Amino acid sequence: MRISRELGGEVARPEVLPAVSVGTFVRRNFEPVVLSVQVLLDLVVVLASCWVGYLLGERLGSVGASVPPEFYQKLAALIAAVCLVSFHAFGLYKPTKSLLNMEEFQAIFKATAVAFLVLFTLVVYLHSTQKTAAGPVFEVLVPLHRIIDLDINPNDISRLTLLLTFGLVLALMTASRFVSFKTIQLLHRRGIGNRNVLVYGTGDTARKLQRKFMIVPTLGLNLVGFVEDEAEKRDPAIEGSRILGRFEDLERLVGVHKISEVFIAMPEAPEERVMRVVSECERLGVVYKIVPRFYHLLAFKVRIETLDSIPLITRPDRRPSLMQAATRRVLDLVVASLVIVLFVPVLVVTAILIKRESPGPVFFVQHRIGRDGRPFPMIKFRTMHHHMSGDALAPRSSYDPRITRIGRWLRRYSLDELPQFFNVIAGHMSVVGPRPEMRFIVDAYSPLERERLRVKPGITGLWQISYARAAAIHENLDYDLYYIEHQSLLLDVVIIALTGFAVVKGSGAY
Numbered sequence: 001m002r003i004s005r006e007l008g009g010e011v012a013r014p015e016v017l018p019a020v021s022v023g024t025f026v027r028r029n030f031e032p033v034v035l036s037v038q039v040l041l042d043l044v045v046v047l048a049s050c051w052v053g054y055l056l057g058e059r060l061g062s063v064g065a066s067v068p069p070e071f072y073q074k075l076a077a078l079i080a081a082v083c084l085v086s087f088h089a090f091g092l093y094k095p096t097k098s099l100l101n102m103e104e105f106q107a108i109f110k111a112t113a114v115a116f117l118v119l120f121t122l123v124v125y126l127h128s129t130q131k132t133a134a135g136p137v138f139e140v141l142v143p144l145h146r147i148i149d150l151d152i153n154p155n156d157i158s159r160l161t162l163l164l165t166f167g168l169v170l171a172l173m174t175a176s177r178f179v180s181f182k183t184i185q186l187l188h189r190r191g192i193g194n195r196n197v198l199v200y201g202t203g204d205t206a207r208k209l210q211r212k213f214m215i216v217p218t219l220g221l222n223l224v225g226f227v228e229d230e231a232e233k234r235d236p237a238i239e240g241s242r243i244l245g246r247f248e249d250l251e252r253l254v255g256v257h258k259i260s261e262v263f264i265a266m267p268e269a270p271e272e273r274v275m276r277v278v279s280e281c282e283r284l285g286v287v288y289k290i291v292p293r294f295y296h297l298l299a300f301k302v303r304i305e306t307l308d309s310i311p312l313i314t315r316p317d318r319r320p321s322l323m324q325a326a327t328r329r330v331l332d333l334v335v336a337s338l339v340i341v342l343f344v345p346v347l348v349v350t351a352i353l354i355k356r357e358s359p360g361p362v363f364f365v366q367h368r369i370g371r372d373g374r375p376f377p378m379i380k381f382r383t384m385h386h387h388m389s390g391d392a393l394a395p396r397s398s399y400d401p402r403i404t405r406i407g408r409w410l411r412r413y414s415l416d417e418l419p420q421f422f423n424v425i426a427g428h429m430s431v432v433g434p435r436p437e438m439r440f441i442v443d444a445y446s447p448l449e450r451e452r453l454r455v456k457p458g459i460t461g462l463w464q465i466s467y468a469r470a471a472a473i474h475e476n477l478d479y480d481l482y483y484i485e486h487q488s489l490l491l492d493v494v495i496i497a498l499t500g501f502a503v504v505k506g507s508g509a510y
Helices: 022-028 030-059 069-089 099-125 136-147 159-189 204-215 247-256 271-284 322-342 344-357 405-412 420-426 449-454 477-486 489-505
Strands: 195-200 221-228 243-246 261-264 287-290 303-307 310-314 363-369 375-381 430-432 458-460
Touching: 030 069, 030 159, 069 099, 069 159, 099 159, 099 477, 099 489, 195 204, 195 247, 204 221, 221 247, 243 247, 247 271, 261 271, 271 287, 322 344, 322 420, 322 430, 322 489, 344 375, 344 405, 375 420, 420 430, 420 458, 430 489, 449 477, 458 489, 477 489
Parallel strands: 195 221, 195 261, 221 243, 261 287, 430 458
Antiparallel strands: 303 310, 363 375
8 A cells, every 4th residue: 555645735645566465466377377287387397307317317327427417418408498388389389289298298298309319410510510521512611510519429418318218208297298288287277377269150060069068167267158140040049148149249249258269160050151250350469269150160170272263172091001901900900919918817717707797697798880881799787687688878977877896897997898909909999099889870970970980989088088078978969079180099099098097086987
């Protein structure tokens, strides 16, 4: 509070300075604060990896006694600089995140590998340089080379220590980012750092966006309400949500509700109507995002070509190469064989418990539809009473009367899926892929839903580790389409690792 003083016979009234709390500052500057903390955290993780790598190398005898610790301190500083630049180059400091952070986890592996190669290049080409008889060109470059001399001799570096260090960078960065993602998601769930958004439109697409905001609150988007287009016919089904106004109210709504983004969800509308909303958003200085016409087509990888000045959209060749198919098959066989060998005691004990609790077979065998629409016998541990199991929709609750007591426990930890690794070895399934459906569900597939049949079905996938896990498989097509269009060995490894976390957590099926 400022001290009042007498001015010209009048007493100035006390003036209260605005007090900005730390919490308010964080909420108003959420993304810059998170980015700054993330960079510092990554720096700590990289330096800690260097330190632990040095200690391990020293214990294993790979660090020579003639090399002083100060040498590895210089090397650690160089590693930290190269890693942070590489992380930035691969988009690890972007404010927007991908579906279930899949691209970020893959980027960690790629950025670490590139940083490893860049470090070796720098050490080899930027160590102590002496003038040699290599011609006049080299003589001109020697002074510049000496300015950026790293004073690190590659012969003094322990190769084992360097491998251990970057292995630790990869492992600790993955764990650190996993914790960071979960922390940011928790903050968004509590409303911290969320951005207020409007959805322009009230049709089916607008309601799909609404459901996505509800299912995934960790997107950091707070849906304030809908704006109805003049040409739209109000759908009574959306009356439960807030329709805040129409086009002419957009300026007022953006100001009153402090809107950060407007989602224009009218893919079926004429271009001039969409462009009118775009122009208004640009005039107001608010970020806009458009759900395009044929947006399901754009969910695939597409190639844009031009015929003179006319843009054309086409899908590139979708067939995997022979090397990709062979690598994927090797991964399936290795993972399936390891799981079966490691879980032999669990398989035996589970079979005994199922047999003791209720009459009927140990295994439940059901024909599901695989790649290209071919049926195959899928094997699971029986989790329901024998006379109640069959071709019916899966249970939506752990209290479903069809489920046995041991079956409830098996489903919670996904142990009923273990026999499916025999399907993987037989070639019917992959470890990662869309879940196989029953015939009567596949028969009702739309052309878009039939895209799921392009690849082998899997034991686990993006849908299994997503927030939409409680809904039916065919109701969450986005996850399968994303996987099909982006499938790679690295993505499979990431999904398998996250599935391990989900199983340990006990977030399996009902």
